[in-house]
Amino acid sequence: MRHIISIQLENEAGALSRVAGLFSARGFNIESLTVAATNDPTLSRMTIVSVGDDGIIEQIVKQVYKLVDVVKVTDLTATEHIERELLLVKISVAIDTQAKVDSQLDHFGAKIIDVAEDAYIVELAGKSQKINDFLNAFNAEQIIEVSRTGVTGVCQKI
């Protein structure tokens, strides 16, 4: 099952590679990984999406927590949570396809952030499933380049 693991860790050089190294050394899988400083500049938040049965996820949480730089580990999937991912995509647009593309963008609430002669650069934030659905709404040849951030998330409990 897919889990979103949220990790607060010391914002220090090498902290990221400790976590990433642990995943590769122990054979845990990483679907996506995002990391940035938090409102406390000495702390980073890393969000990792991983797939595994309950035993593997339990091991991931415990092994990550064991790292000396890690302050807190939460399996967001185990609680009420909000997850978002940001997509930047270049979509080719021709005169005969523009109307259809525009309507898809409207439908998904995607935003055009740059327009070239024959392409848009579009941004869309949402759950990973929504981003998948959005991309699937286009033909493969319409999608020129895709860049996704991977999932970040927060626990809903204040």
Add this chain to the structure above:
Amino acid sequence: MKLNGAQILVNSLKKEGVSHIFGYPGGAVLHIYDALDACDEIKHILVRHEQGAAHGADGYARASGKCGVTLVTSGPGITNAVTGIATAYMDSIPMVIISGQVPSALIGNDAFQEVDAVGITRSCVKHNFLIKDISQIASTIKKAFHIATTGRPGPVLIDIPKDITIATIEEQSYPEKVEMRSYQVVGRADATQISTAATLIAQAKKPIIYAGGGCVIGNADQELREFTRNLGFPITQTLMGLGAYPATDKQSLGMLGMHGTYESNMAMHGSDCVIAVGARFDDRVTANIDKFCPTAKIIHIDIDPASISKNVAVDAPIVGDVKSVLVDLITAMKDRSTQNIDSWWQQIDKWRSVDSMAYANKPGVIKPQRVIEALYEVTKGQSIVTSDVGQHQMWAAQYYPFDEPRRWINSGGLGTMGFGLPAAMGAKLACPDLDVACVTGEGSIQMMTQELSTMLQYATPVKIINLNNGYLGMVRQWQEFFYEKRYSMSYMEALPDFVKLAESYGHMGIKVEQESDLIPALIEAFKQKDRTVFLDIITDSSENVFPMIPSGAGHNEMLLAGRDEMASTNDAGLNLV
């Protein structure tokens, strides 16, 4: 007064009470060696290879219970030490390793003798640091010792660039304590976990205590004895736990696992309640995990929450320091009565009567098992015994009953050949009043013979018991069982004359080829209180380690010496690493 970084580092080590450093100098650490030269409180042991430095500090730590300290230079200095660091990591041994680094401005430039020490060691240390400013030296050393010695112990590396050892700063007081929001030491266990486990213990009709290295590392041997004796339960110990409970005590069933006793493994298999104390369900202990303890409730005491339910699902976890957990359990059991387990003991005594450690003597050859028994007799069971890795390691564990903790020192987790000799040197420095024997083989010893030179320089008299069968014995044994006797690269040709080798290093050497010479040679060796003696003992080249749980089998499917027809091929054996 202004001090340079090297002086601050050495002063910090003094504040940590460091008495011995095992190391080797080089360009990046010259300032540190200069500061050490002016320091009388710390004795530096100049090894001959950095792997020996790490194993020496490790042996010192295991024998003394203190933190071992290693100092190496950048580049090859630290890469040579990595095997020793990984060895300590796998067995949870407290160590601080200081490695020199090229000057800060050169880091990343592929400078002479530069490696990414922090990157290379990341997966085999508990934690590591790269010092970036002279003001961090003292606080980093304080943190390193704290992390290495608390919780589940382990090696901590400090990488220090040369320019930082040269820079100067006004002398500061050494930090009194460590505060790290990201590192909390596990202490006493939760009361609910204790009472849940106590209830299971009270219901057990076929209990067994399975004690591991955590009982030794956690200094919980006295508590383990009280707990075990109060309950009257049988106890088995892992390779790493030997000595935590007296092997000669009637409640002790000996070692369990791949080469454990029949009674230990059968009792594990038949048990209805396994109490794992500071053990981690290693694959060499559990055998086939699908067949492991099919009828038992499992209680698992461990300081490391990540160890719990890692390999085996646990019914009653107890996360805590093993010593305090045992104290709490002893108290909890005072309010509870336990079941009558007489019939369980009768069953165990039947298994015991199989006498799985029996072996047949053969005229004209020296049996390796007999050598270990003779070593036990001559040292009256009071020696520290280190070992290398292979058949001799198993025979030492099987035939030398340890009654005290920190007497049996071996590389159980990583299985590092070459560990035994430098570890013996470290143990002798930690415990100069105890005899120290290094049980080894002609394969393992050749990985570290250069340390014979160090042992002469620092007068660390160790008795080397070389079980010389001319083969990489454990490899040969597996090839015999699982590879149709194709002895690929397991025969050691062109062995040196070990007696002359020892003599050339200024030690004493004795070759033993007749069993009648065995005891006299051992007596002669141990009479030499201030000399290292190399006993090169020619043993039966075809002997195998029994009993054995073959690959894919459960605890109840052991092979016993001379009693089971061993198939010459066993496909299942190929699956075992």
